[in-house]
Amino acid sequence: MRYGGDNRGRLLIIVLLVTSLFLITLDLRGVQVIDGLRTGTQTALTPVQKLGSWVVSPFRNFISDVTHLGRTQNQMEKLRAENDRLRLALQNRETADAQLKQLKSVLNLAGTAGYKVVNAKVISQGSSTSFSQTITIDAGTTSGVHTNMTVLSGYGLVGVVKYAYANSALVQLASDPAFKIGARIAGTQQIGILSGQGTRKGVLQLLDNTTQVRKGDVLLARGSQNGRPFVPGVPIGEVTSVDNSPGAVTQTADVKFYSNFSTLGIVAVVVSGSSADPRDALVPPKPQPTPLPTVTIYATPGAVEPSPTPTR
Amino acid sequence: MSLRRFFFSFPIFFTVFLLQEAFVTQMRLPAGGINLLLVVALIWAALSTPEIGALTGFGAGLMMDVSQTSPGPMGHWTLVLIVACYVIAFLGYGDDNIRGNPINIVFLTTIGVVAAQTVFLILGIMLGQEIGSVKQVLLVLAGSAFWTAIISPLILKVVSYFHAIIFGERSHI
Numbered sequence: 237m238r239y240g241g242d243n244r245g246r247l248l249i250i251v252l253l254v255t256s257l258f259l260i261t262l263d264l265r266g267v268q269v270i271d272g273l274r275t276g277t278q279t280a281l282t283p284v285q286k287l288g289s290w291v292v293s294p295f296r297n298f299i300s301d302v303t304h305l306g307r308t309q310n311q312m313e314k315l316r317a318e319n320d321r322l323r324l325a326l327q328n329r330e331t332a333d334a335q336l337k338q339l340k341s342v343l344n345l346a347g348t349a350g351y352k353v354v355n356a357k358v359i360s361q362g363s364s365t366s367f368s369q370t371i372t373i374d375a376g377t378t379s380g381v382h383t384n385m386t387v388l389s390g391y392g393l394v395g396v397v398k399y400a401y402a403n404s405a406l407v408q409l410a411s412d413p414a415f416k417i418g419a420r421i422a423g424t425q426q427i428g429i430l431s432g433q434g435t436r437k438g439v440l441q442l443l444d445n446t447t448q449v450r451k452g453d454v455l456l457a458r459g460s461q462n463g464r465p466f467v468p469g470v471p472i473g474e475v476t477s478v479d480n481s482p483g484a485v486t487q488t489a490d491v492k493f494y495s496n497f498s499t500l501g502i503v504a505v506v507v508s509g510s511s512a513d514p515r516d517a518l519v520p521p522k523p524q525p526t527p528l529p530t531v532t533i534y535a536t537p538g539a540v541e542p543s544p545t546p547t548r
Numbered sequence: 549m550s551l552r553r554f555f556f557s558f559p560i561f562f563t564v565f566l567l568q569e570a571f572v573t574q575m576r577l578p579a580g581g582i583n584l585l586l587v588v589a590l591i592w593a594a595l596s597t598p599e600i601g602a603l604t605g606f607g608a609g610l611m612m613d614v615s616q617t618s619p620g621p622m623g624h625w626t627l628v629l630i631v632a633c634y635v636i637a638f639l640g641y642g643d644d645n646i647r648g649n650p651i652n653i654v655f656l657t658t659i660g661v662v663a664a665q666t667v668f669l670i671l672g673i674m675l676g677q678e679i680g681s682v683k684q685v686l687l688v689l690a691g692s693a694f695w696t697a698i699i700s701p702l703i704l705k706v707v708s709y710f711h712a713i714i715f716g717e718r719s720h721i
């Protein structure tokens with residue numbers, strides 16, 4: 237005889253279904269009690285699971301051995317662990333090599349100018365979704381890093397320390413739209429104000445409209461009083477294009493920063509500038525063109541081209 | 549009266565839950581393995597009245613939901629198991645051809661496991677969960693059917709024994 241059900245039974249089913257739907261709704265709305273229930277269960281189950289793992293491991297290994305057709309689990313685990321260790325070591329080595337290269341170049345730059353620097357590792361890149369460009373470094377006030385200190389990479393200016401904490405500091409990058417620095421053109425000594433644009437390019441506004449700026453000109457930091465926030469002579473970037481619009485009040489130029497802000501690994505914070513202005517000593521050398529070998533082919537008119545002879 | 553008796557089954561399901569969480573999940577059986585609690589709940593429901601079946605689904609579903617390995621929201625498995633256990637109990641209740649034959653119960657349970665997992669999956673998609681590739685889903689469903697068909701004949705006797713202790717000899721196979 238088929239079951240037809242009664243009112244009490246139907247009511248029970250409805251109550252159970254509504255309860256489950258209520259639970260789903262509560263969980264999807266993020267009610268803490270539900271989360272706590274799961275966390276509590278897991279906490280209570282952890283010792284039992286540990287015991288289970290200990291008891292089950294021989295059977296698990298047996299099943300695994302059968303599944304892997306004779307290859308013992310121990311061997312595989314050992315090889316897998318060794319493989320992971322080697323891969324990690326290789327990655328660490330590559331990272332260390334890259335950081336060493338950056339450290340060498342930044343020390344070269346600081347050494348040439350006579351800056352006293354504190355080296356630091358970039359530990360996080362600020363989010364650009366808030367329309368600001370910052371990095372966090374792992375050196376702070378305990379290492380002598382304070383606000384308004386110049387930050388360098390091996391290529392030149394990176395930015396300025398905005399906030400210094402005990403063991404870290406927030407650096408405003410030169411590409412930040414709010415960043416401004418007094419700059420001078422190497423050689424001609426024309427001065428202007430360089431502003432960040434949110435990208436690797438900045439805009440230079442010359443203060444004197446009568447002088448000329450050319451593509452390829454190198455920009456250096458003009459320096460501030462007592463070397464803060466900017467020490468003088470730090471290379472900033474190179475002029476990539478000049479806007480010579482007639483009638484413009486001031487001359488402007490696009491500048492490409494030397495530092496690549498997205499690949500910063502090691503930077504140096506200038507804790508004290510040199511006693512003398514390094515002037516143009518830090519201007520990076522122009523790249524030397526590599527001579528390309530040319531091949532000249534002489535063709536003699538009337539010469540018969542050799543034709544292949546079929547062999548029998 | 550049978551509702552009161554139903555609560556006596558809680559220690560059994562709790563033990564199965566502990567076995568599932570502490571041992572079965574650690575076995576790492578191929579093709580997704582087996583959910584012992586799901587199988588026991590469906591066998592239990594197949595031996596019970598539809599009301600007890602639905603209650604069994606509710607209790608077992610709640611236990612599966614509180615498990616950390618459950619990807620869905622709380623109540624997800626509960627909803628699926630209430631329906632699955634009720635349907636299985638409804639199909640078996642009053643039909644001695646089904647209830648009296650272990651092969652039919654194993655078949656019903658296997659189909660029930662696959663159906664419950666499919667409904668769980670569909671509900672999961674509706675609730676915005678990631679389900680992975682179709683190939684993986686099919687593999688897990690096939691694996692569940694395989695393991696259920698293997699395990700349920702082995703535990704059927706035990707489950708039916710405990711069911712008979714609580715609800716009377718009528719359900720004993």
